[in-house]
Amino acid sequence: MFGVVQLGVLAACIVLFLPMGMAGWHLSRNKMLFFSGALFITLAVFVHLTPYFPALIATLSYSSSSSSDVLVSPLFVHKNESCIYLLHEIEYHVDELSSGSFGKSWNWVESSGRGVSECGFQKLDRMDVSDLLNGSWVVVAGDSQARLMVVSLLELVLGVNEMETVKGELFKRHSDYKTMVDEIGMKLDFIWAPYIGNLTDMMREFKEEKSYPDVLVMGAGLWDMLHVTNVSDYLLHLKLLKNLVMHMIPVSSKVENDVEVVSEPVPRQPPHLFWLGMPTLVHSMLNTEEKREKMTNLMLDSYIRGLYSSKLVRQTGGPLLLLDVHSLSRKCGIHCTLDGMHYDGVVYDTIVHIMLNALLIESHQKL
Ligand SMILES: *[C@@H]1O[C@H](CO)[C@@H](O)[C@H](O)[C@H]1NC(C)=O
Ligand SMILES: *[C@@H]1O[C@H](CO)[C@@H](O)[C@H](O)[C@H]1NC(C)=O
Ligand SMILES: *[C@@H]1O[C@H](CO)[C@@H](O)[C@H](O)[C@H]1NC(C)=O
Numbered sequence: 001m002f003g004v005v006q007l008g009v010l011a012a013c014i015v016l017f018l019p020m021g022m023a024g025w026h027l028s029r030n031k032m033l034f035f036s037g038a039l040f041i042t043l044a045v046f047v048h049l050t051p052y053f054p055a056l057i058a059t060l061s062y063s064s065s066s067s068s069d070v071l072v073s074p075l076f077v078h079k080n081e082s083c084i085y086l087l088h089e090i091e092y093h094v095d096e097l098s099s100g101s102f103g104k105s106w107n108w109v110e111s112s113g114r115g116v117s118e119c120g121f122q123k124l125d126r127m128d129v130s131d132l133l134n135g136s137w138v139v140v141a142g143d144s145q146a147r148l149m150v151v152s153l154l155e156l157v158l159g160v161n162e163m164e165t166v167k168g169e170l171f172k173r174h175s176d177y178k179t180m181v182d183e184i185g186m187k188l189d190f191i192w193a194p195y196i197g198n199l200t201d202m203m204r205e206f207k208e209e210k211s212y213p214d215v216l217v218m219g220a221g222l223w224d225m226l227h228v229t230n231v232s233d234y235l236l237h238l239k240l241l242k243n244l245v246m247h248m249i250p251v252s253s254k255v256e257n258d259v260e261v262v263s264e265p266v267p268r269q270p271p272h273l274f275w276l277g278m279p280t281l282v283h284s285m286l287n288t289e290e291k292r293e294k295m296t297n298l299m300l301d302s303y304i305r306g307l308y309s310s311k312l313v314r315q316t317g318g319p320l321l322l323l324d325v326h327s328l329s330r331k332c333g334i335h336c337t338l339d340g341m342h343y344d345g346v347v348y349d350t351i352v353h354i355m356l357n358a359l360l361i362e363s364h365q366k367l
């Protein structure tokens, strides 16, 4: 392989000696200067474009193959892990109906060039979820956002009607809800953990019992914002949480090595880990004076910055894939919320499907 230096020297030689050689034959000095300059520019352009050639070639071959339908036919054609970062390319359609209410739907953005169509994202149905999660233990832990996500997941696998009977149990205020969904062979636990401190406690329990779920979704922050009101405390717990999470990941699949892990690695498949982000807050719609005072967008920003600086989420090099409720709820907009904090089912449906597609990519499953 040619190094950059060798290439540079070669280029310099060509620029210098080729015109000189030609001048030696029968070029005037002006012509020689002209050729020198032209050569120099050509080489410079060439050198600068070289790094882009693979991408250029990939683009060309993609656009030529996309006219045939090869890419579209298999049910799941997840190319590779880079698809995970395109999962949030979502758009919502919120249309005012003649009744005055709003019809809401969502989809992955079609037009965003490479990615979404290549990655073959799919809204999964109950059978797909059954294939994907049969035999799995799924834990969703957090505040009401997490509870609403569980509602969306259960509606998907049970159907809306059967879900009605479950809702009573699930919505008992401030309590856990554990169930075995026989229809798809999935054990599902919702753990009421409104404060970040509850999540670290939960992780400690998992560690003590040496028993970890296959899929773990967690998220907290709103209660800390409203009742603890101490960002440094939140950040401290996020870092603690990250350390506890690193314990449950086998050494070989560690995302980062800068965390000290003292205990022996857990000899099992790494669990699939997600962080359920905080929603966009519509300040004017918050329903108490206390909330309007303490839950400003400035405050929310500092909690979100805390999340990024803790490097807990994969988007910043951490172990958990962020399910970005903040960006999704903002996209859905003010017609998707009644209290500026809890959003309509359509937002949590999106999150469930993003999670399921991420699981598909991670487990390299093709249904
Ligand atoms: C994944 O695909 C993208 C293009 O779609 C490519 O740039 C990237 O290198 C691929 N990564 C792997 C690990 O194959
Ligand atoms: C789940 O898997 C088990 C064993 O692999 C199978 O017997 C069962 O029928 C499956 N259940 C569903 C609902 O697919
Ligand atoms: C969560 O943490 C708070 C504050 O530390 C505590 O008062 C509460 O009992 C905890 N809740 C659960 C369900 O563990």
Ligand SMILES: *[C@@H]1O[C@H](CO)[C@@H](O)[C@H](O)[C@H]1NC(C)=O
Pocket: 230, 231, 232, 233, 236
């Ligand atoms: C905020 O939390 C940090 C870390 O837990 C603590 O040291 C500090 O005293 C707290 N500040 C207030 C005002 O309570």
